[in-house]
Amino acid sequence: MQMSGAQMVCEAIIAEGVKTVFGYPGxxxxxxxxxxxxxxxFKHILNRHEQASVHAADGYARATxxxxxxxxxxxxxxxxAVTGLATAYMxxxxxxVISGQVPMSLIGTDGFQEIDAVGISRPCTKxxxxxxxxxxxxxxxxEAFYLARSGRPGPILVDIPKDIxxxxxxxxxxxxxxxxxxxxxxxxxxxxxxxxxxxIKTAKKPLLYIGGGVVLxxxxxEVRALAEKTQIPVVETLMARGVMGAKNPLLLGMxxxxxxxxxxxxxxxxxxxxxxGARFDDxxxxxxxxxxxxxxxxxxxxxxxxxxxxxxVDYPIVGDVTEVLExxxxxxxxxxxxxxxxWREILKRYDALHPQSYxxxxxxxxxxxxxxxxxxxxxxxxxxxxxxxxxxxxxxQHYPFDRPRQWINSGGLGTMGFxxxxxxxxxxxxxxxxxxxxxxxxxxxxxxxxxxxxAEYKIPVINLILNNQFLGMVRQWQTxxxxxxxxxxxxTFQPNWKALxxxxxxxxxxxxxxxxFDEAIKDAIAQDRVCFMNVMVNxxxxxxxxxxxxxxxxxxxxxxxxxxxxxx
Amino acid sequence: MANxxxxxxxxxVIVLNESxxxxxxxxxxxxxxxxxxxxxxxxxxxxxxxxITIATNGSPKVMEQITKQLHKLIPVYKVIEHExxxxxxxVLVKFPIAENLSDxxxxxxxxxxxxxxxxxxxxxxxxxxxxxxxQHFIEAAQRYNPCEIVRGGVVAIER
Numbered sequence: 001m002q003m004s005g006a007q008m009v010c011e012a013i014i015a016e017g018v019k020t021v022f023g024y025p026g027x028x029x030x031x032x033x034x035x036x037x038x039x040x041x042f043k044h045i046l047n048r049h050e051q052a053s054v055h056a057a058d059g060y061a062r063a064t065x066x067x068x069x070x071x072x073x074x075x076x077x078x079x080x081a082v083t084g085l086a087t088a089y090m091x092x093x094x095x096x097v098i099s100g101q102v103p104m105s106l107i108g109t110d111g112f113q114e115i116d117a118v119g120i121s122r123p124c125t126k127x128x129x130x131x132x133x134x135x136x137x138x139x140x141x142x143e144a145f146y147l148a149r150s151g152r153p154g155p156i157l158v159d160i161p162k163d164i165x166x167x168x169x170x171x172x173x174x175x176x177x178x179x180x181x182x183x184x185x186x187x188x189x190x191x192x193x194x195x196x197x198x199x200i201k202t203a204k205k206p207l208l209y210i211g212g213g214v215v216l217x218x219x220x221x222e223v224r225a226l227a228e229k230t231q232i233p234v235v236e237t238l239m240a241r242g243v244m245g246a247k248n249p250l251l252l253g254m255x256x257x258x259x260x261x262x263x264x265x266x267x268x269x270x271x272x273x274x275x276x277g278a279r280f281d282d283x284x285x286x287x288x289x290x291x292x293x294x295x296x297x298x299x300x301x302x303x304x305x306x307x308x309x310x311x312x313v314d315y316p317i318v319g320d321v322t323e324v325l326e327x328x329x330x331x332x333x334x335x336x337x338x339x340x341x342x343w344r345e346i347l348k349r350y351d352a353l354h355p356q357s358y359x360x361x362x363x364x365x366x367x368x369x370x371x372x373x374x375x376x377x378x379x380x381x382x383x384x385x386x387x388x389x390x391x392x393x394x395x396x397q398h399y400p401f402d403r404p405r406q407w408i409n410s411g412g413l414g415t416m417g418f419x420x421x422x423x424x425x426x427x428x429x430x431x432x433x434x435x436x437x438x439x440x441x442x443x444x445x446x447x448x449x450x451x452x453x454x455a456e457y458k459i460p461v462i463n464l465i466l467n468n469q470f471l472g473m474v475r476q477w478q479t480x481x482x483x484x485x486x487x488x489x490x491x492t493f494q495p496n497w498k499a500l501x502x503x504x505x506x507x508x509x510x511x512x513x514x515x516x517f518d519e520a521i522k523d524a525i526a527q528d529r530v531c532f533m534n535v536m537v538n539x540x541x542x543x544x545x546x547x548x549x550x551x552x553x554x555x556x557x558x559x560x561x562x563x564x565x566x567x568x
Numbered sequence: 569m570a571n572x573x574x575x576x577x578x579x580x581v582i583v584l585n586e587s588x589x590x591x592x593x594x595x596x597x598x599x600x601x602x603x604x605x606x607x608x609x610x611x612x613x614x615x616x617x618x619x620i621t622i623a624t625n626g627s628p629k630v631m632e633q634i635t636k637q638l639h640k641l642i643p644v645y646k647v648i649e650h651e652x653x654x655x656x657x658x659v660l661v662k663f664p665i666a667e668n669l670s671d672x673x674x675x676x677x678x679x680x681x682x683x684x685x686x687x688x689x690x691x692x693x694x695x696x697x698x699x700x701x702x703q704h705f706i707e708a709a710q711r712y713n714p715c716e717i718v719r720g721g722v723v724a725i726e727r
Contacts, residue, residue, distance in 0.1 A: 118588060123599045127642040130588070147642065181584055181645040305636035308629070 001172075005134050006031040006165040009098060012141035014041035015173050018069050020060060020428045021045070022053040022421075026073025027113055028100030031165040033071075045428065045457055048449035050077050052421035054084020054097060055447070059425025061093050062408045063383060065218060067148045068093070068425065073100040075113030078159075079120065083415060086124035088155040090412025091239065092216055094148040095155035101130070103163040117159040126154025131161065134169040146177040151184030152303040153216055184302065188319030188327060196274075196298045196315040197331040203272035203296075205343040206232045209255070212239025212411065213277020213301065214321055215404040222325035223276060224248070229329060231337035233347055235263040237278050239411045242401035252347060253356060256284040257547045258393045261354035261556060262347050264547065267292055268554040269346075275299045277321045280310040281412070290552035300324050354545070354558050356397055365517060367391060367466045367537040371398040373514075374436060374464065377521055382434040383426045385409065387419035387443030390472035393543040395438045417446025423461040424454060434462070434525055441467040441491055444532070448500070454530035455505030462524045463532050465497065468539045476542050480557075497534035507531040574625045576605070578650045578724045579635065581620040584643040585611050592641050593620060602626060602634050606657075606699075606721035617645060621723045623699070652727045658696040658720035659706065665689055667712040675712075679705040690715070 003011070009032050013021060022045045025033040036044050047053040050072045057068030072081045078099045088095045102111040118128045127147050129140045137160070144156040200206055214223050220243045227234050227250045234244050235255040244251040255263035267273070273295045278284070285291040288310060298315040299307050307316045317324055358368040371394050374382070380402035386392040386409040401407050408426060410418040419437040427435040437444075444465050454461060468475075471489040478486050498508025507529050509520035517535060524531045545556040583589045590609055597604050605623040612619050624634065631649065638647045663672055669683070672693055676682045679702070681695030695705050699722050706717060 119591070122592060122595050132587070179642065182642050303640070305633065305640050309633060309636075 001170070002168055003171050004031065004035070004166060004168050005137055005160065006035040008137050008171050009141065009160070009165070010035045010039050010041065011171060012138065012145075012173060013069055014039070016067065016145045018042055018067065020425075021069045021071055022047055022056040022060070022425065023071030024050050024053055024073070024077060026077045026100060028074035028102055028162045029071060029077070029098075029165075030100075031162065032098070032100070032160075045424070045453065047421060047424075047453050049447065050080035051083050051417065052424075052447050052450050052453070054081045054095070055087065055415075055418050055421035056425035056428075057095055057097070058084060058088045058093050058418075059385060059408055059422030060429050061088075061095055061425070062422070063405055063426035063429045065405065066094075067145055068095045069098070070095065071098045073113065074102055074117070075115050077113075078115060078117045082120060082124065085121055085155045085157065087410050087413045087415040087418060089124045089126065091212060091410065092153050093155065094153035096144045096148050097155060097157050099157060099159045100165070101159045101161040104132070104161045105163070107161065117157065121157045124155075125157050126152075128157035128159065130159045131164055134164050134167040137164060138171055138173055142174045143177055143179065147182070151182075185304070185318045186302070186320040186323050188300065188317040188324035190327065192315060192317045193324060193327050194331065196317060197328060199272055199296060199298060199315060200230065200232070200274065200332065201335055204339065205270045206230075206272040206274060206340060207266050207270035207295075208232050208234040209237075209267070209273050209275045209278050210234060210240040210243050211237045211276065211278025213279075214240055214243050215277075217277060217302070217321040218404070219277070219322040219325060220404045222322055222329065226325055226329055226332070229332055230335050231340060231344070232274070233266060233340075233344060235259070235266060237281070237284055237411075238396050238409070240278070240404075241396055241399075241407045242404045245402050246400035247402075252351065254396055255553070256281075257286070257549070258397065258543050258545065259547075259553075260351070260356045260397070261545055261558065262351035264545070264553040264556060265350045266347050268552070270295045273297045275301075276325070277301065279306045285310065286547045286551055286553040290554070357559055358544075359560065361538065364538045365512070365514060365535055367394050367468070367541055368398050369514070370464070370466060370517060370535055370537065371395050371438065373517060374521060375400040377518075378434050378436070378525065380406070382406070382436055383408065383423075383430060385419045385423040385426060385435065385437045387437070387439040387446075388414045388416045389440050389443060390468070390476065390541070390543050391438050391440045391443075391466040393473075394466070397543075416443040420444065420447050420450045420461070420463060423463075424450060424459050427459050427461050436462045436464055438464050438466065440472060441465055441469060441494065442471040445495075451501060451504035451506050451530060451532075458528060460528050460530055462521070463530070465532060465534050466537050467494075467497075467534055468537050468541065469494065470539065473543070479540070479542070480546075480548070497532045501530070501532035505529070509533045511535045574627060575631070576623065576625045577631055578653060578655055578722060579622045579624060579638070580648040580650065580724060581622065581638055581644060582612070582646040582648075583618050583620060583641075584645065585616055585618040586643055589618070589643045590620065592643065593622075593638065596637055596641065597622075597624075597634075600633070600637060602630065606719070608721040608723055621721070623722050648726060650724050650726055653724045654727060655698055655722055655724040656696055657699045657702045657722045658694065659702050660718045660720075661693045661695075661706070661709055661714045662690050662716040663693065663709075663712050663714055665691055672709075672712055675705070675708055
């Protein structure tokens with residue numbers, strides 16, 4: 001069929017089953033927007049900043065497991081999208097971002113709104129394309145979606161010069177993709193899996209170390225089955241929260257810099273780490289030479305480059321976690337679960353010694369209380385997104401996540417301003433679910449223009465602002481490591497949050513007591529409008545436990561021990 | 569720079585011959601802090617691929633990462649970390665014509681080369697040999713006041 005390049009872009013998006021596209025028009029992408037106007041195969045959401053468009057597509061992708069799509073114009077449209085690309089890249093999120101480019105004849109001439117998009121995005125995309133002719137456009141679009149979702153997923157940029165969107169040509173969308181140089185490995189090596197199984201059977205203190213790859217691979221069922229069958233204790237990374245489910249007795253908690261005592265001690269004392277879809281990030285390992293010092297390591301990862309990158313691995317298995325576990329679990333028939341009983345007892349005692357705790361208060365709302373409270377009120381029915389900082393860590397520590405894809409946050413890049421637009425993406429995908437962005441008074445301002453987007457399209461997400469009038473995490477480091485010199489972290493000067501939300505067509509709540517908190521959250525859930533829920537919390541609350549940067553995991557700063565019944 | 573653990577290695581990278589593929593390879597080295605000692609690239613005859621030869625150095629762990637990260641690039645078909653190889657490099661050197669040309673010719677002969685061009689004021693000599701021998705040749709050539717030296721970078725083929 002004959003059509004323009006712009007039409008081809010729309011047809012490809014429809015053919016890929018994408019229901020919502022997030023974007024912002026501009027000169028170089030106008031022909032595509034003209035076609036968007038004429039079609040009704042997908043909905044377009046006009047964010048108020050390109051960065052938010054990419055984060056929204058990212059939130060959509062994380063909530064659904066499908067490819068998210070964002071569309072931006074050339075030059076500043078594209079450069080605004082870069083933080084979104086980098087955020088998705090670090091967390092391996094499947095995205096296709098389509099950017100306009102100046103016409104072919106102007107490329108290289110410093111034309112108006114020209115920037116080298118493929119050059120800039122090279123290190124923060126899985127792959128990128130500059131389309132050079134209309135003939136190759138259908139194939140590139142097909143490959144972009146395929147590359148985004150296959151192997152280790154990631155964001156793909158397709159940069160399209162304006163004249164190519166205008167040109168008319170034959171459109172046949174390819175059925176399949178064949179890239180001779182790209183063949184991801186899904187199936188694990190059988191011999192290696194057998195060796196790993198032997199290691200599990202002979203270990204005394206094995207530990208399952210679960211990462212975001214399990215979420216990406218939709219391997220949660222298999223991981224739960226593996227833990228159930230072997231009765232091996234489990235630690236989750238920040239990105240894996242929800243995989244085991246908060247109530248699972250085998251789950252010790254989150255490990256790493258703000259991991260709980262039992263998880264970090266388990267990692268320090270284990271004799272066999274079974275790493276599934278985790279990448280030994282520095283926020284997880286602490287001091288590498290002390291990390292899992294007494295352990296052999298099984299590392300299952302779809303990306304061979306992750307294996308042996310930071311720690312030496314004894315049983316490397318390159319493959320998709322789901323497929324590897326489908327082979328591994330039957331091989332563990334008859335595994336002696338009593339073998340690990342003593343180990344489970346030790347860890348139980350560690351957890352009893354220093355449980356995840358905080359001191360609650362009647363005078364002021366504690367941020368941890370607020371998170372536990374929404375867990376009680378909405379629990380498994382909600383999708384929780386977050387920004388970056390203290391609130392993010394408290395959410396990861398205290399929210400009772402029940403399932404994968406319930407918890408959406410920027411773990412790898414740590415992008416402030418991610419949570420609100422990501423919540424919009426998640427809510428577009430699951431309109432029936434309550435979507436709450438747990439944020440801080442610092443982060444929320446980094447994409448607050450999305451109030452207008454949310455109000456216009458009636459996307460009722462709740463922004464729970466845990467307001468301590470500080471850039472809290474930096475303040476915490478300044479307290480601990482910079483002799484309380486609070487350089488540029490005091491946010492006492494604040495907007496009127498309620499008025500701000502209302503000015504943009506949303507609802508505002510000011511909350512200072514637990515009673516007000518309950519009333520506000522219940523009201524917010526019932527409303528069909530976006531809201532800012534400004535919750536004043538204890539100013540100097542710290543995220544604990546904490547492993548100081550570069551320290552060994554077992555050297556934790558712990559919360560004060562409390563014996564009274566206020567202890568949670 | 570001179571870390572005793574760092575070992576010199578030569579890597580061949582077979583890539584799709586498409587635009588910006590060389591930029592992908594070199595920006596990977598720049599972005600991840602790997603060294604490039606020399607780099608050559610040319611299309612492979614009768615194919616849609618190009619052959620990039622990179623001389624680099626690093627600890628065994630870094631070398632493993634370089635290989636894996638290169639392999640991750642979408643247009644990379646194959647990465648060969650050379651073990652048993654024939655490795656050659658070419659160098660062109662320009663000498664003033666007033667120098668002792670028979671000495672220069674003899675020197676070049678010892679290093680598998682010769683004088684390839686004679687002009688009014690200059691002669692150009694060419695040598696192709698192993699990189700270390702090319703280095704020796706360049707040192708030996710110093711006494712004939714070379715005015716320009718152009719090294720070609722290594723190419724290698726597994727034995």
